[in-house]
Amino acid sequence: MAHDTLPHPVKTPRRDRPPAPAPRHRQFWPRRVNPLAGLGSVLWLAVVIVPIYAMISASLTRQDEALGRNALQPPTRPTLDNYNTVLNSGFGHFLANTAIVAAAVVGIVLVLCTPLAYVAVRTRTRWSGAAFRLFLLGVAIPAQAVVVPLYLMIAKLNLYDSLLAVILPTAAFAMPVSVLVLTGTLRDISEELYEAMALDGASPLRMLFQLTIPLAKGGISTVVIYAALQAWNGFLFPLIFTQSDGPRVLTLGLFNYVSQFGVNIPALLASVVLSGIPIFAVYLVARRALVGGLMGVGGK
Template sequence: MSHRSTATAPRRSRSRRSNPVAGVASFVWLLIVIIPLYAMITTSLAGPEEAVGRNALKPPSDPTLDNYSLVLESGFPHYLLNTALAALGVVAIVVGLSVPLAFVAVRNRGFWSGSAFRLLLLGVAIPAQAVVVPLYLMITKLNVYDSLWAIVLPTAAFAMPVSVLILVGTLRDISEESYEAMAIDGASPTRMLFQLVIPLAKGGISTVIIFSALQAWNGFLFPLIFTQSEEPRVLTLGLYNYVSQFGVNIPALLASVVLSGVPIFVVYLVARRALVSGLMGVGGK
């Protein structure tokens, strides 16, 4: 008994040993992330004259919310609604297709399913810039040019390979005994998908939701190429409102960036546990 306790004591002490190098690296990384955010927020509270040539780390002498008022009065709610609708559309398509595809790739180990899975993963290596012209022709043939669908469809297509890869890794952590138990009960593949796979893959699905939503929220190339009118304009294109031939309204531009990041930050705070669980595997493995 005493021998066992003495054997486990050094093991526990080693596991609790501090790592100063990791602590310093984490602190440096935190500064790298926080300092630009601090500079962006403080500049967004400064006046247009004070913003030019000021020290970004120095708080504004006369903070004002006029920049945020200007942003809210310059079509920001309309751009925010369009961006939210595009993100919801991308998430719905990606989750609705990637979950069954990942389930088939994990459960069906035949030649054709494996080949289709490897072919799908080739999409990870294809940059969007390389296929803009074919995509433009397809969008015009589908008669969805200059609409939100012109943003949703290609964004969802380019988010699919990574999403399927994430979900395949998550579903492979589900034990084979669980599938066999449901098969003995006479469960069909559809029932396994909805009653076994989806409940146990909530972490991976949350990861896919956040990933695909970010692709739509931060997307710039597809909105720039496939839309031109004011009606389907999204937040990334709305930033052009503060750029003119006479200069750039830097405080208003940064105020728009701050407001654009608030919704996605709130979503991250709500789903951060599921996101970490999905990245580590089912059950945090």
């Protein structure tokens, strides 16, 4: 009986693997030093820091010493009486009104501008492009040019001297720039990601919430900061559309320290310092997402 002989496996010669590349040593210092960039950074830092220092220093100065001192001179007898004066003169009420206005403006802008930017990017038709360009015309319209029509509309709607009279026009004027920022962010998202979700049967609404919004955190953070600043620093609309102390915001509350016979400069600057802390905290919270959005999304 013949035995079947199986062929012996052929041993391939072993190839020597190439040696692993040597680990690169991380360089902590750049090879080239740009003195002009360093000088420009120092000058810009001085431009930003010096006014802040002068403002904080003056807020710690007594009122009788405010006018006769050098702006850069530290206070000889620092005091917190100016901050006590501000906190006991309705600052908390003005701060609450401003926070309500800012939160409402940010919410309205995000709810309306995110779908608008999504439609402008994903719907590539003649009408969507024309509507997008028409919407951006709001950037070229100054608020001062439409104050009278806005006043008549608010008066007819019985919204005068209320927070809604400040919220609605502020949100309307923040929307064009917000749509422009979000549109630029959404265009950086790769088209292959949308195609992959479409193959899985995802609807446009699902793409918006599960793909677009998570990848557009940088642009959304930029819009949040921009809209919050517009509402926080708004002066024209609160001045014209409000009258009583009930809906008064921080920018109008500064008038409490301005009288016919003089200005309480230390108390005024103390209120400015206190009013800038919340919006600075918002920036600290959103700065990581803001920097990430500036670096690009979607792998581009």
